[in-house]
Amino acid sequence: MTLPRDEDGIVSVIARVLPRPPGSVRRGIGDDAAVVRTGGRTLLLTTDIVLEGVHFVRGGLPYRLIGRKALAVNISDIAAMAGRPVFALVSLGLTDADRASVGEIYRGMLPLCREFSVSIVGGNISRSPVLFVDVALVGVPARGKVVCRNGARPGDRIFVTGSLGGSRLRKHARFVPRVREAAELVGSVPVSAMMDISDGLASDLPRLARASGCGFRIDLDCLPVSAAARDSADPVRAALADGEDYELLFTVPARHAGKVPSRLAGVRVTAIGEMTGDGRFQALRKGKRSPLPRAGFDHFAS
Amino acid sequence: MTLPRDEDGIVSVIARVLPRPPGSVRRGIGDDAAVVRTGGRTLLLTTDIVLEGVHFVRGGLPYRLIGRKALAVNISDIAAMAGRPVFALVSLGLTDADRASVGEIYRGMLPLCREFSVSIVGGNISRSPVLFVDVALVGVPARGKVVCRNGARPGDRIFVTGSLGGSRLRKHARFVPRVREAAELVGSVPVSAMMDISDGLASDLPRLARASGCGFRIDLDCLPVSAAARDSADPVRAALADGEDYELLFTVPARHAGKVPSRLAGVRVTAIGEMTGDGRFQALRKGKRSPLPRAGFDHFAS
Structure with a gap:
């Protein structure tokens, strides 16, 4: 079997191997x-990992922040579905050098557990040649409804929370998942599609568009460029491609777009463009077509 | 902080770091x-990993069996609570050499998915210096009740399913989790405590006893020694300490012990001893005290 080199491609291989899921898998x-769905209830399930050499370098991040980030990226995935996290499982891979720091890894998770009412209910520990923290997280809908990334339609307006770019320099291990923002959003306005921006807008918006069978057109002059990205050589490119923003990217039907709050739980919301029916991924800068930078962060990209 | 060298000790460190769980965590x-508990329903949550160099050596196990085993050990954990598995998340760590085999890893899981009605609903993939398959599994009670390992009382009789020992030589990657057996058991008789035997009876029965605040006395002449273990130099030691049996270990109050079926879903059930109130872990052989071999399999034991 020839396998694509990128992560999206590997995921599509997996999807082809797996049988059609039963009705309980929405x-x-x-x-x-x-x-x-189980027992008449909707659950959200996600898993994500933070692994030495891929997501951080040894010595580059204190154990507490490694633990914090591993939980935060999973909470962000639940938030992106308009969910709230409830129960976490933590799978640790520890080198001999890490064993004395297992308490620190867990302590790094506790502030997020308190803030978002998450209980760590189990896990496992394995000896490993590299340190990793793999978290599985169970959530429930925050407001009774969930939002997937495949519901956008041509004409829907595109929004992002917060600001984009420069996260790898500063906030990537300390970001606050947008749980409250997403819950407030779906309580305010019909949201057609949503995801979190983990690999950069230039990677993630095409994913939302492909999942929804749409194209898009965004105005790069409208991007909420972070202060950190503004210090870089190419701020717009940084905002598009740095990755690890963990902001919400969402779409709202045009007729409801005016009802989108300008702030959600105190965090700015910015309209950046609209979904289109032509399948093309377009960016405008000062009214002219501008190329989108290539994918942000892909673990398997060469 | 001085950290114990064994896995049980590390788990106790983690338990001390974590806050007291809310009432939803039974x-x-x-x-x-x-x-x-969530939304009035009981869920079972577990996670376990199969990692190169710890649980298998490169080239020692085909990709399909690596995938199969990673799912099977988790299903066994759900079975040990008298649950049935429902939804799985799969977190893969792949070296460059493994990337073409991701389909094989998943195909190895599919027979178990079909047999036990498990849906793989998500996961992630990361580049890694070693191959690993980390599974998180959601289950529900198979018969409305769950059985923990901490409910045994002095006088309860101790039972195991199947046969013990020699698994590492033959069946460890192909074992069938005891889901049906556990469900039939809890439908037949009150079970006070249960767990699966993953690290060997000599490691796991003390865990059940400590969790229950009991001692135990087992009769080594009664152990159901597997055919593979009978070929070894010390068959009883093999049955006690080889590990990876993935059989059920359970206790039943003495007054109900006569109702324990001699077979569960076709698998033999054997009485091996009883729980005691003196806190001692005792083994008898031909009526005389016999030392229990040291812990079976512990990833962190030196």
């Missing part, structure tokens, strides 16, 4: 979290 | 699976 592989 | 860290 949304399976391919979204920020799975949406399943 | 059973947290320290059992085969967590027991949680």
Whole structure:
């Protein structure tokens, strides 16, 4: 079997191997979290990992922040479905050098557990040649409804929370998942599609568009460029491609776009463009077509 | 902080770091699976990993069996709580050499998915210096009740399913989790405590006893020694300490012990001893005290 070199491609191989899911699986592989039904209830399920040499370098991040980030990226995935996190499982891979720091890794998670009412209910520990923290997280809908990334329609307006770019320099291990923002949003306005921006807008908006069978047109002059990205050589490119923003990217039907709050839980919301029916991924800068930078962060890209 | 060298010790460090869980967590860290309540329903949550160099050596196990085993050990944990598995998340760590085999890893899981009605609903993939398959599994009670490992009382009789020992030589990657057996058991008789035997009876029965605040006395002449273990130099030691049996270990109050079926879903059930109130871990051989071999399999034991 020839395998694509990129992560999206590997995921599509997996999706072809797996059988068609039963009706209890409302949304399976391919979204920020799975949406399943059991006992008449909707659950959100997700898993994500933070691994030495891929997501951080040894010595580059204190153990507490490694633990914090591993939980935060999973909470962000639940938030992106308009969910709230409830129960976490933590799978640790520890080198001999890490064993004395297992308490620190867990302590790094506790502030997020308190803030978002998450209980760590189990896990496992394995000896490993590299340190990793793999978290699985169970959530429930925050406001009774979930939002997937595949519901956008041509004409829907595109929004992002917060600001984009420069996260790798500063906030990537300390970001606050947008749980409250997403809950407030779906309580305010019909949201057609949503995801979190983990690999950069230039990677993630095409994913939302492909999942929804749409194209898009965004105005790069409208991007909320972060202060950190503004210090870089190419601020717009940084905002598009740096990745690890963990902001919400969402779409709202045009007739409801005026009802989108300008702030959600105190965080700015910015309109950046609209979904289109032509399947093209377009960016405008000062009214002219501008190329989108290539994918942000892909673990398997060469 | 001085950290114990063994896995049980590390788990106790984690348990001390974590806050007291809320009422929705009926059973947290320290059992085969967590027991949680959400939306009026009971869920079982567990996670376990299969990692190159720790649980298998490169080239020693085909990709399909690596995938199969990673799912099977988690299903066994759900079975040990008298649950049935429902939804799985799969977190893969792949070296460049493994990337073409991701389909094989998943195909190895599919027979178990079909047999036990498990849906793989999500996961992630990361580049890694070693191959690993980390599974998180959601289950529900198979018969409306769950069984933890901490409910045994002095006088309860101790039983195991199947046969013990020699698994590492033959069946460890192909074992069938005891889901049906556990469900039939809890439908037949009150079970006070249960767990699966993953690290060997000599390691796991003390865990059940400590969790229950009991001692035990087992009769080594009664052990159901597997055919593979009978070929070894010390068959009883093999049955006690080889590990990876993935059989059920359970206790039943003495007054109900006569109702324990001699077979569960076709698998033999054997009485091996009883729980005691003196806190001692005792083994008898031909009526005389016999030392229990040291712990079976512990990833962190030196």
